[in-house]
Every structure is written in C-alpha cells, then in structure tokens.
Amino acid sequence: MSDRVAVVGMSIRAANVRNTADFWRLISTGRSGRQEISPEDLARRGVPERRYKNPAYVPVEFPMADALACDLRAFGFTRPEAELTDPQHRVMLEACYRAVESSGCFIGSLPDRVGVFLGSRTTDYGARIEYRSAAADRDLDTAGLAIGTDPDYMSSRISYAYGLTGPSMTVLTACSSSSVAVHLACQAILAGECDAALAGGVAVNVRDAGYLFAENGIYSPRGRCEPYTAAADGTVDGNGVAVLFLRRLDAALAAGNPILGVVTGTAVNNDGRERAGFTAPGVAGQTELIEEALDVAELSASAIGLLEGHGSGTRIGDALEIEAATQAFRSSGAEAGECRLHSVKANIGNLTAAAGAAGIIGSLLALKHGEIPPNAPLVAGGTPTDLRGTPFSLADRPTPWPRSDRGRYAAVSSFGLGGTNAHVVIGDAEREVRLAERKGRSWQLLPLSADDPERLAATVDAARETVAGATADTRRDIGHTLRTGRPQLTTRATALIPVDGSAADVRWPARERFHAAPEGPPALVFMLPGDDVPAPDAARALYEAEPVFRATVDDGLAVMEEVLAPETFAAVRDAFRHGASRQDGLADTPLTTRPVLHLLATGQHAFLADLGIGPDLLVGHGVGELTAARLSGVLSSEDAARAVCRRAQTLADAHEGAEAAVRFTRQMREVRLHAPTTPTLSSATGTWLTAEEACDPGYWGAQPGEPAAPDDAVRTLAAEHPGAVCLQLGGGTSLLRAARLAGAAEDTTLAVLPEGEAAPGHSLLRTVGDLWERGIRIDWDAYAERDHARRIDTLPREFDRTPCLHPVLQDHGPGTDPAERTGKQVGR
The missing domain is CATH 3.40.47.10 (Thiolase/Chalcone synthase)
Incomplete structure (x- = not known):
C-alpha cells in the first residue's frame, strides 16, 4: 500500500x-x-x-x-x-x-x-x-x-x-x-x-x-x-x-x-x-x-x-x-x-x-x-x-x-x-x-451519450473540436476515458476516429443518427448466413486487426486442414492470411465460401463475446445453421468446423441427392450432439429447435441442400421478439432483408460486413458502437485489455441549467x- x-x-x-x-x-x-x-x-x-x-x-x-x-x-x-x-x-x-x-x-x-x-x-x-x-x-x-x-x-x-x-x-x-x-x-x-x-x-x-x-x-x-x-x-x-x-x-x-x-x-x-x-x-x-x-x-x-x-x-x-x-x-x-x-x-x-x-x-x-x-x-x-x-x-x-x-x-x-x-x-x-504506458488500436471508438438530443449535439460538437487538435496519444486517451470513465446515458451516438491521420476524415454522427437506448437491454439475435460471400479482403482485414478474431480463426483452420483437400484449404487459409485467392474461380465455390463464412462468423462471435456481447437468440440459414449449432453449444468448435467442411462438400456434390444425405447423417452420428444452450430457430421447421432435434443426427443429415429461404423462421422471430436487435455475422445482409420483410425495423437490423461496402479492419469496432447505441451492454473494461491509455479530463457531461x-x-x-x-x- x-x-x-x-x-x-x-x-x-x-x-x-x-x-x-x-x-x-x-x-x-x-x-x-x-x-x-x-x-x-x-x-x-x-x-x-x-x-x-x-x-x-x-x-x-x-x-x-x-x-x-x-x-x-x-x-x-x-x-x-x-x-x-x-x-x-x-x-x-x-x-x-x-x-x-x-x-x-x-x-x-x-x-x-x-x-x-x-x-x-x-x-x-x-x-x-x-x-x-x-x-x-x-x-x-x-x-x-x-x-x-x-x-x-x-x-x-x-x-x-x-x-x-x-x-x-x-x-x-x-x-x-x-x-x-x-x-x-x-x-x-x-x-x-x-x-x-x-x-x-x-x-x-x-x-x-x-x-x-x-x-x-x-x-x-x-x-x-x-x-x-x-x-x-x-x-x-x-x-x-x-x-x-x-x-x-x-x-x-x-x-x-x-x-x-x-x-x-x-x-x-x-x-x-x-x-x-x-x-x-x-x-x-x-x-x-x-x-x-x-x-x-x-x-x-x-x-x-x-x-x-x-x-x-x-x-x-x-x-x-x-x-x-x-x-x-x-x-x-x-x-x-x-x-x-x-x-x-x-x-x-x-x-x-x-x-x-x-x-x-x-x-x-x-x-x-x-x-x-x-x-x-x-x-x-x-x-x-x-x-x-x-x-x-x-x-x-x-x-x-x-x-x-x-x-x-x-x-x-x-x-x-x-x-x-x-x-x-x-x-x-x-x-x-509521465511515462505511463499506452496501448491501443489504430482506430478509437468514441461512445457519446447525453440525457437528450440537444445535449448530445453539444457533446458531439465538443468532441469534434477536441479531436481536431489532439495528438495521437491524446486521441487514445479520449477514447479510453469515454469508454471506461463516463456514464452510459440514454441518448447515444458513436464515432470512429483515427489515432493517426486527419480528423477531417471522421464521419461525426448527425442528429438524425442519434439513438434512444431503452431502459433495459433489448434481445440480441445473431443471424448466421449460409451463402453470403463477403467482399474481397474482408476476412483478412479483420484477421490482421483483432487478435481474438485471429486466434479463433487459426483454431478453426487447424481443424479444417485435416478435412479439406490441400488446394481447397489453401484457398480458405489465403482468404484470411494472404488475401483471397481467385485461381480457377475456386474461392467462389461452396467448397471455400462456406468454410470462410463459418470462420468469419465464429471469429466475430469470439471478438464480441470477449466484450461481454452474446446472443439471446440464434437463427441460421443452410451452413449457417451449423455455425448457430456451434454458438449454441450443440456442436463443439472442432466438430462444427468439420461439419461445415463436409456440408460444403455435399453442396459441391449436390447431384448425389439422397446418397449425400445418407452420408451426412452417418457422419453426424460420429459426433456428440447437445441440447442448445441459446434458443435457436430452425430454418427447416420455422420454429424453435428442440433438444430432441438438436441431438438427432437425422435432423442434420436431412439437409443436404440449402433451404430456399428462412422465411418461416424469421417470421417467428419478428412475431415473438418485435423489439430485438438483429446482427448478421459472417458477411452480407440476406437474413436481415428477410427480417425486414417480416416486420423488423431497419434501424434494429445490423450487419458486420454489409455487401457492397469496403471492409476496413475496424468493422467490428463499428459494430460494437452500433450495438451500444441501441442499448446492448458492452464490457468496456474487457475492451480496455486490448485498448487502454491514460484517463484524462475531457468532454464533460452536459447538465441542465x-x-x-x-x-x-x-x-x-x-x-x-x-x-x-x-x-x-x-x-x-
């Protein structure tokens, strides 16, 4: 002492x-x-x-x-x-x-x-x-x-x-x-x-x-x-x-x-x-x-x-x-x-x-x-x-x-x-x-909140002015202080600022982008797609930016290397480590896109889980159901990785029909199946996956192909949880579009990697900010394990007078x- x-x-x-x-x-x-x-x-x-x-x-x-x-x-x-x-x-x-x-x-x-x-x-x-x-x-x-x-x-x-x-x-x-x-x-x-x-x-x-x-x-x-x-x-x-x-x-x-x-x-x-x-x-x-x-x-x-x-x-x-x-x-x-x-x-x-x-x-x-x-x-x-x-x-x-x-x-x-x-x-x-250590990401997530839109607008203006004249170290200090040393008030917005570089490049939140967080956190749904191909270099950008994401992907790759053919595994690996390979169109086949989507989603999930962000509900489509099974505890991480590779092979061999289904069923009998620990919607039945279904190899073997659309499952979700926040992991927005058609509000449907957008390494940071704005709780102390600096006197709360x-x-x-x-x- x-x-x-x-x-x-x-x-x-x-x-x-x-x-x-x-x-x-x-x-x-x-x-x-x-x-x-x-x-x-x-x-x-x-x-x-x-x-x-x-x-x-x-x-x-x-x-x-x-x-x-x-x-x-x-x-x-x-x-x-x-x-x-x-x-x-x-x-x-x-x-x-x-x-x-x-x-x-x-x-x-x-x-x-x-x-x-x-x-x-x-x-x-x-x-x-x-x-x-x-x-x-x-x-x-x-x-x-x-x-x-x-x-x-x-x-x-x-x-x-x-x-x-x-x-x-x-x-x-x-x-x-x-x-x-x-x-x-x-x-x-x-x-x-x-x-x-x-x-x-x-x-x-x-x-x-x-x-x-x-x-x-x-x-x-x-x-x-x-x-x-x-x-x-x-x-x-x-x-x-x-x-x-x-x-x-x-x-x-x-x-x-x-x-x-x-x-x-x-x-x-x-x-x-x-x-x-x-x-x-x-x-x-x-x-x-x-x-x-x-x-x-x-x-x-x-x-x-x-x-x-x-x-x-x-x-x-x-x-x-x-x-x-x-x-x-x-x-x-x-x-x-x-x-x-x-x-x-x-x-x-x-x-x-x-x-x-x-x-x-x-x-x-x-x-x-x-x-x-x-x-x-x-x-x-x-x-x-x-x-x-x-x-x-x-x-x-x-x-x-x-x-x-x-x-x-x-x-x-x-x-x-x-x-x-x-x-x-x-x-x-x-x-x-004076020599205190700083350690942080190259982009800083600033959670900004106030008691009402007027005061939040003043806070955003003050943040813009403060960041404009700040050094790289001070920008880290600002981010750390706002994340760990400020109350989380009801009217919210976020900004991502570069530690180095011009503050003029920052997109500061406009008033119409402010969100009112509910008193209690809303239900959070993770949606796992089966065929949304992410933008080129999206996987590598996240792999290079976030250690937790990278470690989870590496664990999955180690399993997949035992299952996939060498040239297929090389394409999957290169999507994360060296940039996507496009030789002979291999990267656009189910043999590669499905394993990549699975690794993307499990890596994103690991990053979010490390910050205390976990799903209350899960829904998957096609191969995404196997990813959902992994996240809900039905399958171990090793068994899920193998099952995804085998499903990808099944999709490549779709002409085999019933014979392929019999071979998936047989393979699923070789793994341990468990009841889901997180409520999960089945795209096959459109209702909640039961413990009996989850533990039945036949349930998983009966899906050699992809369902046309998860419409029934998404309608069930929208009807029973109308205020839920839906986050599509992996890539794309196909399940989010289905959710919107079923009645979900556009403002509550989010994607980590939307199609058609550049995929910078701070996509996950933007996602964390999007979730926080909508009332999802974030463990900012856990965030600080990777991104910390000094606490400073900055951006005081706006009080009513x-x-x-x-x-x-x-x-x-x-x-x-x-x-x-x-x-x-x-x-x-």
Whole structure:
C-alpha cells in the first residue's frame, strides 16, 4: 500500500469561473471576478432602498453563475425535494461529480471505497422557507427541509446519491473547513479507511448583493479584497465551490488517472488561548502548524516555491500571517525572497468554507502550467506590503516555474475564525507517472451519450473540436476515458476516429443518427448466413486487426486442414492470411465460401463475446445453421468446423441427392450432439429447435441442400421478439432483408460486413458502437485489455441549467437576481 496520496481530479466554480480552465485564465492574468452593483440593479433584485442607500452599504459581489440551477434527473431529485434542498447542497452534488469526472472516471461506478469530507457556509435558506411557509399558512415537509438544508446531511447526501461507502462527514471550521477536510481525507486514505476521497467546500449565498461594513470589522469598506498590499482594509465574501478527488497513489497509477500532484504533508492545529481574542489570529499556532506540515512532508522550507496564503486582506490578519510564516520558514532554512506569496482571494473573494480547496486547486494549476500567477492587486496597480527581510516576494506578472530534479512544491495555509488552522503541502507528480504506458488500436471508438438530443449535439460538437487538435496519444486517451470513465446515458451516438491521420476524415454522427437506448437491454439475435460471400479482403482485414478474431480463426483452420483437400484449404487459409485467392474461380465455390463464412462468423462471435456481447437468440440459414449449432453449444468448435467442411462438400456434390444425405447423417452420428444452450430457430421447421432435434443426427443429415429461404423462421422471430436487435455475422445482409420483410425495423437490423461496402479492419469496432447505441451492454473494461491509455479530463457531461427555488421564495428573495430564478439554458 502506498504511503502517499495523489490528487487525481478537481472542480471549481466561482465568480467568472465555470471550471478549472476558467480559473487558470483568471488567476494567471491577475484578473478578478468582482462586480459592482448599480442602484437600479439592487432595486430590481428587491434590495430595500433604505439598505442600499445606507452610507455603510458596500454594493459589490463575487457572483457564481447558475447558483440556483439543478439537473433534477441527473442527481435523482423530484422537484419538491430539490426545492427543499439548500442550493449549496445541490451545487456540491455537481462539484463532486465534476471532480471525479475530471479524473477520467464516473462517480457512479467507482471501484474503490470512497470517503466524503466536505464543508459548507451557513445560510438561511431553510429558515426563510420555514418563515415564509408559516406566514402563508402553507404545509411544509419539515423533515425534508432539515435533510435538505442542515449541513449535517450534505456529505451523507453525496455518499447516498453516488453509492460511496467510505467515511462521510461534514467539516465545519469556518474558513479552514475545506483544508481540514483535505487533511482528514488524506488521513483516512493512509489509515486504510478508504482508497479514495472527495474533499472540499462550498460557499454560496444566492441573495448575495453587497453588505454593510462595520468600523474595525473584517469586511472591506471599499469592497476590495487585496491581500498583502498597503491598501488592504478587509475581506469580501465570494461565492463558489471547490472539490478535490484524492486517491491512494499506487491505485491512481494502476488506474491510469491523471496525477495532478502529490500531497506530501498536512497538519491541523488550534491556536488555543495564545491570541488576543477568540476572533484574533495567533502567531505561535500558525508557526507551529507550518513547521509540523514541513516535517511531515520531510522538506525544508527552501523547497517551497509558492506559498498560497490565507490572505484574508485584513491588515492585522495579513501581518500576523506573514510574521508566523516567516518564523516557520526561517527555522527551516529558507532564504530571503525565495518563495512567492499569493492568495486567490484577490481573484474570487473569500470563499470561506471552500477557500482552502480553491487555494490548493490554484497551486495545482500553477504546477501544471509551470507558472506562478501574479498577485491580482499588483496587476491593477496596487502597492505591495513591505516584505523586506522575509522569505517571501510578490509580483505583478506571472513567474516561470520550470520543473527541476529537486521537484517543485507549493504550500497552502488556511486559518479559521476561532483558531483552527490547516496547512497542506503538495508536490510534483513522479517521473514514472509521465511515462505511463499506452496501448491501443489504430482506430478509437468514441461512445457519446447525453440525457437528450440537444445535449448530445453539444457533446458531439465538443468532441469534434477536441479531436481536431489532439495528438495521437491524446486521441487514445479520449477514447479510453469515454469508454471506461463516463456514464452510459440514454441518448447515444458513436464515432470512429483515427489515432493517426486527419480528423477531417471522421464521419461525426448527425442528429438524425442519434439513438434512444431503452431502459433495459433489448434481445440480441445473431443471424448466421449460409451463402453470403463477403467482399474481397474482408476476412483478412479483420484477421490482421483483432487478435481474438485471429486466434479463433487459426483454431478453426487447424481443424479444417485435416478435412479439406490441400488446394481447397489453401484457398480458405489465403482468404484470411494472404488475401483471397481467385485461381480457377475456386474461392467462389461452396467448397471455400462456406468454410470462410463459418470462420468469419465464429471469429466475430469470439471478438464480441470477449466484450461481454452474446446472443439471446440464434437463427441460421443452410451452413449457417451449423455455425448457430456451434454458438449454441450443440456442436463443439472442432466438430462444427468439420461439419461445415463436409456440408460444403455435399453442396459441391449436390447431384448425389439422397446418397449425400445418407452420408451426412452417418457422419453426424460420429459426433456428440447437445441440447442448445441459446434458443435457436430452425430454418427447416420455422420454429424453435428442440433438444430432441438438436441431438438427432437425422435432423442434420436431412439437409443436404440449402433451404430456399428462412422465411418461416424469421417470421417467428419478428412475431415473438418485435423489439430485438438483429446482427448478421459472417458477411452480407440476406437474413436481415428477410427480417425486414417480416416486420423488423431497419434501424434494429445490423450487419458486420454489409455487401457492397469496403471492409476496413475496424468493422467490428463499428459494430460494437452500433450495438451500444441501441442499448446492448458492452464490457468496456474487457475492451480496455486490448485498448487502454491514460484517463484524462475531457468532454464533460452536459447538465441542465433549470433554476429551482422553493415557491414561497420566488417573490421573497431580496438580493437574488430575478433572471437567475427563471432563466433556462444548457451548459457544461
């Protein structure tokens, strides 16, 4: 078991930030999501005039978009349940989903025991619902309201919604909540209580529209959060959510997760009474905290290139924080000015319960991009605080942070009102992580799904854009991630993309080609033809492309070599290994086409079976009945191969008539026959093959020639299984045409190798995609045995953005933007 914890996924939303890419653009350019609110806008939001005209009122905000939005279906809510649920809890459901999704995994099917450690800001959402309901004399589900709004239930809601079975707890230590959550999550992973964990926090006030400041209070009278500057005069609350997905390092490496960083040390303490008052910070406690975290990480302070400080922006708080960090760093050998000091609070405001996780995400992004962001107030022309003689420096521009043999490390401080402090040290991923193995096919199958056609169309567009600029390795990563790390939603489409070559050659699915998968998988019918000759080189293309197909064909060829005449066997073999032989028309005779069809079908079946795709029903025509007998267990693979060769000879000697039938019957008495394990339709009787018929050599011997058509059998199939998906193995579409004439829908009749089409080696991959689109279950983990790569953050799920607010608050939510209450849009 590894003694280290990796960060493999993360998500963040805040002011002007919908994802980590937005967050990096914001902090790397030193911009801010702060907004000033005009009196007209305040009035439109229902803020009382007496409030916003108060001289102490500060009309600024750090708003998070779509704070009221909720995808009811995706997160398993009824609308009444969602209306009773604090928007913070709903936002957190999506944030946890996104954090896992960014690791290339689906939160609903994680194999590990996953813990949940989350913090939240206190809000009055539940209290206002209770008050307004009582005022309107409306009934209220008080138990549902408690579950939906009390912080006690936030983490356990996440565990329940996604089936996570590790430790689950809400962490409330004010502004250090999410950093303490990270500490607890790492401890749980290292203690073996769980293999992975979600850790973070949320701070969303849907009524945020400015505040009243008090003299000598913690809030800025200017409405500006400017940590570590001469003008710093207080903090400004922001709105946002930040979550990290942590996993034991060895497990993350084995799963191919992205390793965003490694947590090398964490520490938590409390100042006790060694401070001026309960709300005052303590230098001694902060100093001891940083020293302890560095000791756990086994690092000297000189190794820390970035200190993401608490940075509240208050004069006293910033000064005491710098003093404590200076003492801790000096005691560990740090030199003057060698560590950059930064705080994302200047960019997104003080996210309180989510602030620490936001700081960690900012630091991880700095490691990823090899650049330390500038201090936002300095970019805007602010004057830095005096750091002479300290180990720290500030900058008004990005600073390069290249990799080195010594590694790169960042440290993040979080100090909660009341004295609970946390410090987290993170470092680079290891060398072997960057050399992770990729192994895959030259074509990548992309399963794309969404909750409805509109969102699937957006996903297809995003996939086209992503693939266009991707390298060969990244295309493999995209394919692997979509196959093994995404939910299988109801509206589906697939695309095949070349690993090398132009993405312009890809046929992206148009909207009219989208499929709606049924709730349960439909019945799957394998149809086995007897006389459909595949296109030239079709057999060889599959033989060269797929090892499982090739191994099955080789086994069959080894048996057929004992039965067929040498020149006939050479033609059959050459159809797979050297290209079809056309000498003297030999390849177009039953002596060769029937064995080739049989080997094609059994090879295709083996490939599909390896992915967990098997027939619920079988129907064969002519020689195809013998192939069906092989797939249903009536005949062994060796006996089926011999029987097909003998049937081919019978067809070549059709002039012998009854004598040939007597000789087949006699030959079938020499093999062991079994009852079918898969229901099989008989083309001879048009009904289901019975155990007695299957075990009777006379049944098989009575078919020296080919039936004219399997019409009766196909009609039986269409009548009894109208919703079945029919797949013709081997080659051609003759049985599919019969099925369509009997009433089967064209959309549910598929062929591996349709006649008249080129037969590329990825025909089987296209078939897998066709089946998946129609609701057939695929074992994507088995697929990955042959085709795997890294898991990456790509093509996130499209969520619905419909606002959800309790009815009693629709007209009684001063501060909430009316557009946020009623608007609807679709977005990522």
